[in-house]
Every structure is written in C-alpha cells, then in structure tokens.
Amino acid sequence: MRIVFFGTPALAVPSLAALTERHEVVAVVCQPDKPVGRSRKPVPPPVKVWAEEHGISVHQPAKLNDGQFESWLREQQPELCAIAAYGRILKEPILNVPPHGFINMHPSLLPRHRGPSPIQTALLMGDTVTGVTIMRLILEMDAGDIILQEEHPIDPDDTTASLTEELAPVGGKLLAEAVDLIEAGKAEFTPQEHEKATYTHLFTKEDGCINWQESAPAVHNRVRACNPWPVAYCCFKGETCRIHRTALVHEPATVDPGIVMRVTRDEIIVATGAECISILELQLPGKRVMTAGEFLRGHRVEPGDRFEEG
Numbered sequence: 001m002r003i004v005f006f007g008t009p010a011l012a013v014p015s016l017a018a019l020t021e022r023h024e025v026v027a028v029v030c031q032p033d034k035p036v037g038r039s040r041k042p043v044p045p046p047v048k049v050w051a052e053e054h055g056i057s058v059h060q061p062a063k064l065n066d067g068q069f070e071s072w073l074r075e076q077q078p079e080l081c082a083i084a085a086y087g088r089i090l091k092e093p094i095l096n097v098p099p100h101g102f103i104n105m106h107p108s109l110l111p112r113h114r115g116p117s118p119i120q121t122a123l124l125m126g127d128t129v130t131g132v133t134i135m136r137l138i139l140e141m142d143a144g145d146i147i148l149q150e151e152h153p154i155d156p157d158d159t160t161a162s163l164t165e166e167l168a169p170v171g172g173k174l175l176a177e178a179v180d181l182i183e184a185g186k187a188e189f190t191p192q193e194h195e196k197a198t199y200t201h202l203f204t205k206e207d208g209c210i211n212w213q214e215s216a217p218a219v220h221n222r223v224r225a226c227n228p229w230p231v232a233y234c235c236f237k238g239e240t241c242r243i244h245r246t247a248l249v250h251e252p253a254t255v256d257p258g259i260v261m262r263v264t265r266d267e268i269i270v271a272t273g274a275e276c277i278s279i280l281e282l283q284l285p286g287k288r289v290m291t292a293g294e295f296l297r298g299h300r301v302e303p304g305d306r307f308e309e310g
Contacts, residue, residue, distance in 0.1 A: 001183045002026055004078040004098070010046040011164050012084035014172030015105050019082060020054065022176055023183075027057045027076050031087055065091060073097050080182065082175060083137060087116075095137065100182055102137035105171040107164070109133060109149060111192045114142035115200035119167065120160050124207075124225040126217060128154050130163070132171045134178040136189060143197070145189035147178045157247075159227040203230065209310045210234040210243065212258035215274035220246050231283075234258075235308040244289050245281035252276075260305045266293040270307055 001023045005016050008030045019025050028051040033042035044052075051058050061069045070093060073081075080100035083090075085107075095102055108118035110133040115121075122130045131151040136144035152170055154163060181187035208230040210219055223232040223246045232243045253271035255261060261269045261276055268279040283289045295301075 001100075001179055002077065002079045003179070004029060004073065004076050004081045005047075005084075006030070006081060006086040006090075006102075007047045007084040008045045008087050009085050011107065011168050011171070012047050012086075012105075013050050014168045015082070015084035015175045016047060016050060016172075018172035018176040019179065020056070023179055025056055026078065027059055029059050029061070029086070032060045032062060064088060064094065070094050070097065080179065082179065084171060084175065089141075090137065091139065095139070103147065103175070103178055103182070104135055104137045104142075104144070105175045106133045106135060106142055107131075107167045107171060109151065110135060110142060110146060111194060111197035113200050114197055116202045117200040119163050120203050120225045121200040122154065123158065123160060123163065124221050126221050130154055130167070132167055132174050134174050135192075143192060143194065145191050147181065147187050147189060148174045150174055157224075159224045159245075161228045205230040208232045208242075210307075211309055212270070212307060213273040216248050216272045216277045217275075219272050219277050220248055233310045235310050236284075237305070239284055240310055241307065242283040242289075243279060243281070244283060245279075247278040247280055249276040249278050255304075258307045258309075260301060260303050260307070262303050263296065263301050265296070266291065268292050268296070268301055 003019055003023050003025050004027050005019060005025050006029045007016055028047060030045050030047045033044045035041060036043045048058050073094060074097055078098045081098045081102045083102060084105040108122060109131040113121050129151055131149060133146055134148040135146050138144040150170060152167060208226040210222060210232050223243050226232045227244055234241055249269055253276050255271045257271055257273050259271050261271050269276050270279060280292050281289055282295055
C-alpha cells in the first residue's frame, strides 16, 4: 500500500520502520527542526533522521492549512496516511486526501487518556496497565473507531522514558498489522465507548512541582511521569532540587510533609502527606544527576531538614 507517514519523536520511529518493511512509504511528514541547548542549533527530529538514513523523502511544513500542504499531499498520491505522534492537529480537507483515510497509533487504551500526554498521564494516575490503540483519525481528538488494541503492563518503577521505549515497538507492530488488514479489506472498525473517555493535557514545567502534602504514591508517580521531562522538582535549602528517581517506603510519616525522617548511606527518607518516600537520584542547579549516596557524600542532610514545594 502507498503510504505517507506522519511522525516526529523517537516514539514514532518503530512505526515508520515497521511500515517500510511491508509497504511503500513514499514520504515522511514531521515537525520542523527545533533549536536545542545554549547554542540554539537546530536539531532534526528522530523520525527525520531515520527517514533520511533510509532514503525516504522528508517534508517539514511550517503551516498545514494554507492549501499548499494539501496540494503537496495530493501530489504524493497516498492510498493511506499513517500517524504516530506527529504532534499537530490535522483538519479537513487534508483528512479527505487518501482514499483509505488516516489511521493513528495512540499509546493508551482508548478511550482512556485521549490527548497529548497519554504515557505521562498513565504514570501520574498510577495506572498498572496501558497499551496501544490503532484507530481511524477523525476531527474529534482521539475519538475515531478502533481497528486494533493491545494491552501492556506498567511496572511500578517505569518512567515516561522507559514506558515510551516499551510501547514504541508495540505501536509499530500494531500499526503495520492494521495497514495489512485495511489493504486486505479485513479491517473491522469498532466505535469507542465515548462516555468512558478521559482526557490528558500537554505537560508543562509546572507539572513537575512536587507537593509534599500529597501521598507517597502520588509523589512517586509524579516523579515517574516527569522523567525525562520536565523532571519533578522542589526546593531544598534555598535551591531548586530536581528529583529524578524515588521509591516508596511503606511506613507512617511521624513528622510534617517534606521533612527528612532519616538518612541512610544511600537514601534520603522524606515524609509526605501519607507514608514516606525515598529519594534515590537528585540534581542541584548546574550539577549532574547524582545518586543519593553521591549527594550525601558532598552535602549535609540531617533529620529535620525540609524539602519544600518548588
């Protein structure tokens, strides 16, 4: 089947790779290169890098709805368009270009966690199971009929980084299978149970702010959800402290939330609104990420010290 693929981050690369093995991907559409770091040097997105390495034409439109992109897409004569984490909203008449429409790889078990941050939100909410859904793309966000769906367990220590890496190949496999079914005329389209839909928001830096009044599981889940971005943070002795990894400590908090209960060789045990949490990896401004053990060898931390909201 002749396909134009839409995708931008690393999450989308396995989907593109799986499609190219079994179908004709004639072009890739991704977001423009973005400036990164202090130098602000433009860096190409992972999908662009992979496509160019494999000789696939790449198109990076700054605008989608001015008519020029629609004309370009029609020139490619796609039978179907496939999307995986493209990051921009597509509207009619673009959606009407391919005769078999658009299908989308979404990393959640729709209708749960519609929207831009399904992986982060699944972790933030403490979900124990997530998955991948392949659906028909329509104007309403993530509301199209489901073609395929597969569950995937969430490990208690999974982060957004690790869970994204786990779900990416699952998404690629399912997306390729869905295209096979459509090409063979065997695809079944199942309407979503819209009354069960939940919605996510685009994460911002503020989502990383730790509220020590929350329970230990809630703090732990925020740390997991915000790794690798925006990274959970708080304030310690007047400095912003980024918390990269934590563990639950199932014992009651006997001091106020945010107060250090005790310090071991490799852990900093902090009280929350319910039970305690162990800080395992942290980072001060301008410093590298350190284990708690490394941090304690260079910084004085004692019971009674306070971690405060950032």
